Structure formats: structure tokens, C-alpha cells
Amino acid sequence: MELIKKPVTGMKDVMPAEAELREHVMNVIRDTYAGYGFRQIETPAVEHLANLNSKQGGENEKLIFKVLKRGEKLDLSSAQDVSDLTEEGLRYDLTVPLVRFFSAHQAELPSPFKALQMGSVWRADRPQRGRFRQFVQCDIDILGDPSTLAETELILATTRALGRLGFSGFEVRISDRRILKAMAAFAGFPETAYDEVFIILDKMDKIGIDGVREELLKAGYDEGQVEKYTKLFGVEKSDEVPGAEAVRKLISDLGDFVEAGVEEDLTGIMECVDSVKDADFDLVFDPTLVRGMSYYTGTIFEISMPEFGASAGGGGRYDKLVGKFTGQDVPACGFSIGFERIIMLLMERGESTELKSKKHAFLIEKGMDAEKMRAIMKEAEELRNRGECVLTARMNKNKKFQKEQLAEQGYEDIREFYNN
């Protein structure tokens, strides 16, 4: 029988150089968050469809890889639709499994619980360049801390990890869902219109302020409201990085439309991060920041890389999500690092994970005498005992090519062993 050689549609094989880079990045992330007291957890790839289809996953719920029932549970003849055939699916994110994990094990976990997750998720998205149906997500969440300490730490730890991976000069854009809503209220939009207004605002990056104005008008909003709304964003045109001062200015303009405490929260995070941060980045107030998921309740943030059009990570506070599942609210705040994008950027930079140790290759002639073989292997083991890398391999017929390949792989010491 013939094998199908290609991976299934939209998923990829990872070659050694990339696999090693991925491991390296995971280790840096793991190590950095461990320095902040985050603990790693793992959840199964397969999750209850009832949990996955909970209306918190947005569009992703349409993209679930569903697992066929087995054995007696599977009755093809009586099946009316897909729900009769399936009850489990592959997870499409790490948030639903985290909430399930937390609700199952809360009694055994410290409070607050600082969780790190790195694992594959699956989405049956239309395959396109650089986008795969299986990819790794890296989520960091603090459950049980209502204070801005959570946001502050998430930003400090995440930017430190990026710094250690060689990134600098990037931006973390920050805002608060409560400011977003206050701005819409201030402009006079009805609360029922917020979702649509935010979807249009979210395009600011691509279509600019004039595009946003145009789309809002086209959507039928009152010209006066649209004018009042867009004017709020027009201010930030100075060269200065909009920091805590910009927050104070905007909130003072918005007056009573903003909940009490928002100014203190946001400026507190920004000034604290600014004064103690380890990595080279700017924390920037960006009132146009929306973040798609509807479950955010407070602070939201996103990483922008200059080399990179899109976001390389983001997150925010979601104080009501756990409660939706368990009936009891738990304050929560999380950051999701765009792991695959970071790998892509590092690959494009030609980043590789060099073994720091010396690399030897021992090429051994075919039919080597047993006693000589033992002496060769003994030498190899002794070098390995010293932490060095020794590849032993039979000598190929095309020795020249073999040696060229080995040199390309970084073997600096290539030795040949013959019977005589």
C-alpha cells in the first residue's frame, strides 16, 4: 500500500532546525515566568463539545475538529445530525480548558493562581500562508487577583521574555474596556450600538480615522455623534509616546462617563511598568484598542512589533468569564503570546539555537573491527561525559558530501576511523 506522504491539509511537519528553535523559545518563556512564580499546567487536547460550544469562543466555535463517537455510543442509522455523532472535539484555545481546569481543581490551587500553559490548539480555518490548523498557543493567566498587580506582572513578565528572546523597540498598547465604552457613551451612541461601533473602530490600523468616520456614517450613525466620537481619537498626534498623561487627559474630557477607579488603575499600571521594566519597549496608551473577544471586562493590551504588521500577543482582564461557567465570579487576567508569530519572526531573522558545546563527528568505516569499535565508542562517550556532542556515523560511500553536510550542521571536528 502507498503512504500519503504529505501531512493532513493545513498542518505541518516541523523540521529539526525549527523544532529546536521552538524548544528554545519555550524554555525561555518557561524560565522567565517561573521567575515570577507562574506554574505550568497541562490539559487534554480533547475537550467536551459542551464546553467548547459555550458561546465564549466566538468564531472559533465554527472551526472545531470534532471527534467521532465510538463503540455503542455511535449509532449511524439513527443519527439525525452531527450532534448525534460527536460529543468531544479538539480544543481551539487554552482559555476554555483553563477555566475548566480551575473549576475542577480550585481547592488544591493557591490563590491567586498563576498559570502558564503552552500547548497545541486546532482550528479548521481556511489554510493560508503562515497559518496552520494546528498551532501552539502560550497563555499566562492570573486567577483570583482583582488588583492591577496582575496586569503589571503579566506585562513585566511577558516583555522580559520577549527581551530575552532578542526583541527590542516594540510597543505594548494598553487601554481599558471601560474607557472604550465611556467614549462611545460620551459620543451619544446607544449601548446596543457599541459592538458594531467597536468592530469599525478596530479597523483604525488599516483604514485610518477618516475611514472609521466614513464607515460609521455609512452604517447610519448620526453625524454629530460620529464627529464627537472621532474627535476623541484625533488628539493623539504629537510625537510623544502617549503615556499616563494621555490617559488622565482623556478621562478628564470624558468626565462622569468613566467609572471611578479606571484612571487610577490604568495610570498605576503604566507608571509602575515604566519605572521598573527590564526589556526595551514602550507601554503606550491606545484608546483605539478593541481586542475582539467579548469577555474582556477591564484592562486590555496588545503587543505590536515594528517588524510585523499584526499583533504578536495580547490579553486583558476577564472578571466574569469563570462565573459564566461555574456560577461564581473569579477575577482573572491573562496574556496570550503569539508563539507561532514569534517563531516566524525568529526564523526570518535566521535565528538558530546553537548548541553551545563543541560538536564532533566520528565517521566509521564499514566493518570496523569490534575491538577498535569499542575504543572509538569509548572516546565518544568520554567527550559526551564532558558535555560535548559526538555524532558517530558509518562512513557513507560519498564521504565528501557527508562531510559537507556535517560541516553545514555545525560539526567542526570531523574525524575518520579506518580498520587499518
Add this chain to the structure above:
Amino acid sequence: MELIKKPVTGMKDVMPAEAELREHVMNVIRDTYAGYGFRQIETPAVEHLANLNSKQGGENEKLIFKVLKRGEKLDLSSAQDVSDLTEEGLRYDLTVPLVRFFSAHQAELPSPFKALQMGSVWRADRPQRGRFRQFVQCDIDILGDPSTLAETELILATTRALGRLGFSGFEVRISDRRILKAMAAFAGFPETAYDEVFIILDKMDKIGIDGVREELLKAGYDEGQVEKYTKLFGVEKSDEVPGAEAVRKLISDLGDFVEAGVEEDLTGIMECVDSVKDADFDLVFDPTLVRGMSYYTGTIFEISMPEFGASAGGGGRYDKLVGKFTGQDVPACGFSIGFERIIMLLMERGESTELKSKKHAFLIEKGMDAEKMRAIMKEAEELRNRGECVLTARMNKNKKFQKEQLAEQGYEDIREFYNN
């Protein structure tokens, strides 16, 4: 809506202490094999059912989690059976994906190709204690090396990894499928009976030589043949570890029934490993070793831990498997480490992965003044810069309990910060 809190049947959540142990073990394994020039690769969790159902996976093919087709491909009304509903499934081992990977990328890979894989596999087995439907496999394979250098290195590297994980005094049992066959031929069994004979022989551990004799007789084999056969195993009763000498003795007894070269291969591996090995273990010739999978063609081996009834890993040479998929034979030899069993053993021993660095916990009173907060966070960041771990957390109402929990987690320096 209510969340289902438990993981799906047969799969498990991994708590922080175990997750960290798992990472530690993976890092030791990765690091050890890197010292032998093995390169890591990754393949998707989802694989073509056509590849999974290739009759190489034995019983595992019955245990596949199948993925439901999506979109236009899924036509419930016309579906006659499961094969109309599915074309992909979760991999049940790492061997099928490895062979697919190799056949797809052979041109870009060095020869021989030394591959390390660590990843989850899924089997819809009946759930039982310590056995899960999602578990990690760790496979090491050398493709393209026909010589015993492959076996020698696999055993040296694997036992070194086990040694570094703290295991000692274990056994690696070794034999050769060609000896297994020669013994059956020598006794006079017809070739068609081999499979059944080996299945009975494989129970030696549990039922002893008398049990094997009894079952062979019950299966209807000739008493003379059974006597001749079981006598071959009766010899090894001395206190001495059966090494290369035992191989020579048995092969000399078997005479022409054994292919030329087998003796040299097996004794060569054993004497080389014995003279250069790093870890504390015995390499033992065990002519009763069978190894289930039918694809083995030569050397076979298995790790026995004294603490552990069952095998903690095993493997062998499978020179014909790649050819069955691709039409072109490639010599191959592999070792699969029983990752989950090793984790279980280490957990039972109370092994934990201590952060070597100092662990501080900063407990911060609610409503901490912004400026003081910055000073606290600065101090935390400076300790992290030195590689130490600092957990910052708001002070809980039950501070005593919080401090006890932290002490349990290994926080030796617990400081409290108040506004005044």
C-alpha cells in the same frame, strides 16, 4: 450554562508539580540525545486514516480517535458507514508519522537520520488506573544505518538518559528476531506456527517455563518439538548475567538454523555497550524476549526496572517497515522510552524539580500606594535580574494560611509590605 468540570473520559489534567517534572524529564532526554547528534522533529497530532490503518499498528488501529469530516465533505444523508464520515484521526503512535515524515523530507535530511520525537498520542483504550487515552511517547530512531552502530548508540544514549534521571541497577534485555526464529525452526515448528508460538513464549515472565510448555502442548504442538524448544530456554539458570558468552553458546547449539552474522552483530553490540556504558545497568541476553510488533526484523531490546513489573521502554530494528510504505527499504532501528511510566516512577519516589534559585514571596497589602508599589516591584525585578524567583501577590485575608501555602511551595523568604 454549566461547565463539565472533569476532563473527557480517560484523559487527565496535569497539575503544576507533575507538569514541571514532565518538563524536566523531557529536557534531560532532549539534552542527552542531543549529545549523540539526534535532532528533534514534530509531526501533526492529526494523521491520514489511510496511513494509520496500514496494518502496521496492530491492535492500536482499533483504538483510533477519528475526526469527523467537515463542510461539503460531510454528507450525513448518504453516509453508509464510518469511512464515509472520516478521513483523519489522532495518531496512536509516533512510528507511522515518523515514516511519513521521513518519506516526505528524505532529500533534505542527513543520512543516517537520527530523530528524536516527544509528543502526545491518543488511544481509545478502556480507561484503567495509570493508563490514559492521551499520553506522551518518546521515540528515538536511526534511519539509514544498517550497521550495529545504530543499536549500540540507541542503547548507550537511552541508558545514559535514564541514569541522568536517577535510575540505576536496571536491566536492558536484548535478543534478535532471527534467533527467535532459529530457535523455533530448530525445535521443528513449522513457519506458520511461529506467531502463535511467540505469543505463548511472550508469557514466560508471568507463567514460567512450565506454563509455556503446558500452553504449547495444549495448543496441540508435538511433545518432542515442545520439549526440544523449552530445553533451549532451560539453560540460563546460573547466577551469572547472561552476556555475549550466552549468545555464543546458544548460537553454537542452534548451528545452521541461525543466519550468518547474527552472532557477530549481537555480541558486538553487547561487548561494546558493556565496555563503554555510562549508566549503571546490565545488558542481558534474553532469548525469551519477543516484542509484540511484527515489524521487527533483527535486534530487539527492552528495559526492565526492578521497581516496576512491566517494561519501561523497548525497541528494535525494523528494516522493512519504511519500504512497506514507500516501496524502498531503508534500514531502521528505534527505541521508545516509556515516558509515562518513568514519570509515574519518579512521582512515586517523590521526585520534584526544585528551582535551584532562591524563592521570594512578596505579599502586598490591598490598596498599596502607587509610589510604594513601584519601589516594591523594582526590588522584585532586581531579584529576578539575578535569576531568583519572586512571587508578588496581594495579601489574602487569611494571611496565615497564605504563608503556610507559600512555605509548602518552597518560598523560603516571605515578606510583607504595608502602606504604613
